[in-house]
Amino acid sequence: MTKLWGGRFTKTAEEWVDAFGASIGFDQALVMEDIQGSLAHVTMLGKCGILSSEETEQIKAGLETLREKAKAGELEFSVQNEDIHLNLEKFLIDEIGPVGGKLHTGRSRNDQVATDMHLYLRNETKNIMEAVRNVQQALLNQASSHVETLIPGYTHLQRAQPVSFAHHLMAYFWMLERDFSRFEDSLKRVNVSPLGAGALAGTTFPIDRAYSAELLGFDGIYENSLDAVSDRDFIVEFLSASSVTMMHLSRLCEELILWSSQEFQFIEMDDAFATGSSIMPQKKNPDMAELIRGKTGRVYGGLFSLLTTLKGLPLAYNKDMQEDKEGMFDAVHTVKGSLKIFAGMIDTMDVRTEVMEKAVHNDFSNATELADYLASKGLPFRDAHEVVGKLVLTAINKGVFLLDLAYEDFKQAHELFEKDIYEVLEPKTVVARRNSAGGTGFEQVRIALKKAEAILGVH
Ligand code: ARG
Numbered sequence: 001m002t003k004l005w006g007g008r009f010t011k012t013a014e015e016w017v018d019a020f021g022a023s024i025g026f027d028q029a030l031v032m033e034d035i036q037g038s039l040a041h042v043t044m045l046g047k048c049g050i051l052s053s054e055e056t057e058q059i060k061a062g063l064e065t066l067r068e069k070a071k072a073g074e075l076e077f078s079v080q081n082e083d084i085h086l087n088l089e090k091f092l093i094d095e096i097g098p099v100g101g102k103l104h105t106g107r108s109r110n111d112q113v114a115t116d117m118h119l120y121l122r123n124e125t126k127n128i129m130e131a132v133r134n135v136q137q138a139l140l141n142q143a144s145s146h147v148e149t150l151i152p153g154y155t156h157l158q159r160a161q162p163v164s165f166a167h168h169l170m171a172y173f174w175m176l177e178r179d180f181s182r183f184e185d186s187l188k189r190v191n192v193s194p195l196g197a198g199a200l201a202g203t204t205f206p207i208d209r210a211y212s213a214e215l216l217g218f219d220g221i222y223e224n225s226l227d228a229v230s231d232r233d234f235i236v237e238f239l240s241a242s243s244v245t246m247m248h249l250s251r252l253c254e255e256l257i258l259w260s261s262q263e264f265q266f267i268e269m270d271d272a273f274a275t276g277s278s279i280m281p282q283k284k285n286p287d288m289a290e291l292i293r294g295k296t297g298r299v300y301g302g303l304f305s306l307l308t309t310l311k312g313l314p315l316a317y318n319k320d321m322q323e324d325k326e327g328m329f330d331a332v333h334t335v336k337g338s339l340k341i342f343a344g345m346i347d348t349m350d351v352r353t354e355v356m357e358k359a360v361h362n363d364f365s366n367a368t369e370l371a372d373y374l375a376s377k378g379l380p381f382r383d384a385h386e387v388v389g390k391l392v393l394t395a396i397n398k399g400v401f402l403l404d405l406a407y408e409d410f411k412q413a414h415e416l417f418e419k420d421i422y423e424v425l426e427p428k429t430v431v432a433r434r435n436s437a438g439g440t441g442f443e444q445v446r447i448a449l450k451k452a453e454a455i456l457g458v459h
Pocket residue numbers: 023027083084109110113317319321322323
């Protein structure tokens with residue numbers, strides 16, 4: 001089969017060599033973007049008088065036909081035509097005859113592929129941003145019904161101080177808020193047109209880059225043709241934002257997995273997001289959360305793979321850059337899929353407030369409160385810490401918790417203790433009193449929920 005670029009060749013490569021070099025197996029995902037880019041390019045060629053209006057109309061009609069065929073799944077791509085760009089050009093020529101060969105005037109596959117990738121990522125970044133919003137909404141919904149549900153807050157995975165469960169969930173809301181803004185910010189650099197940069201140096205044809213950019217909805221054009229065809233940092237940025245998002249999801253997955261273990265029993269996953277064991281009838285495994293945690297690795301992989309591919313490349317285009325696609329496609333599917341599952345998991349999980357309540361009461365996470373109590377009555381905090389440490393030891397020796405100690409025990413430990421100590425030690429009081437900005441005090445949590453609602457546009 002002769003190649004579209006076969007003029008200077010005297011023999012063709014063997015099929016297996018073609019197959020190794022071909023990208024059509026994966027870049028066919030860019031079919032719509034490639035047609036969209038071509039339509040803008042040919043419209044520009046017509047407007048600039050580089051093609052006649054008749055030629056322009058013929059090519060546009062041909063591209064529209066291809067678009068319909070692509071939608072209907074009727075295009076049969078071939079490895080011999082290497083990639084999506086050459087496949088479509090071949091289809092166009094088959095469709096409308098030799099005039100189809102004029103589409104590529106003043107353009108190279110190098111600016112063409114870069115244009116496709118910008119269009120693709122613009123679209124998918126917006127989809128991902130919407131999916132992030134859905135997860136935030138799910139977190140906000142759960143948080144809203146659990147402002148006064150308490151769980152132990154941990155440091156070193158040891159119970160530290162009780163917190164509102166809503167506060168804990170909302171920590172992830174704010175992480176995702178930053179993820180959202182990272183994606184949003186990256187759009188500034190995605191929404192720039194490389195089209196018209198040619199192979200690397202621009203073109204002799206009197207093209208209008210600003211016009212084709214405008215037709216494609218880009219905010220502007222790359223200033224430098226070499227940069228335009230060589231830049232993949234917009235993809236690096238996407239993979240980086242995706243990696244951070246996956247890292248955040250993965251951390252919450254880890255907590256969901258812990259919380260649904262027999263050891264914690266703080267939540268139960270909905271049956272829809274759990275699976276059983278083929279051998280152990282009692283098992284209910286949080287598979288989806290584990291899988292998202294696991295899939296985080298492949299997104300990081302995409303980021304490192306692309307950074308490594310790019311680091312030694314001289315300007316301008318090099319075939320190595322064809323390796324930019326699979327990691328990006330994979331990350332798009334992984335992040336979108338993970339976010340979608342995530343929203344469902346959060347929405348449907350059963351929160352076992354009674355177990356949380358018990359956990360909060362049956363521990364020493366109110367000990368700081370006692371020390372603060374003495375400190376607020378004038379005892380240096382260091383001394384207060386010592387006194388309370390001893391009191392904790394007394395309780396441990398008696399096999400009870402602080403709230404179970406007798407008033408005399410407190411009095412013996414320090415004369416500054418008064419009867420109100422029991423009220424102060426109540427976990428609800430402990431949490432409520434942490435009313436500093438961004439703290440877990442119920443008032444602060446309610447303020448945070450309001451802010452979050454405003455961000456999501458809930459009224
Ligand atoms: N399939 C190629 C890619 O993905 C398109 C660009 C090819 N350009 C070239 N000069 N061979 O990178």
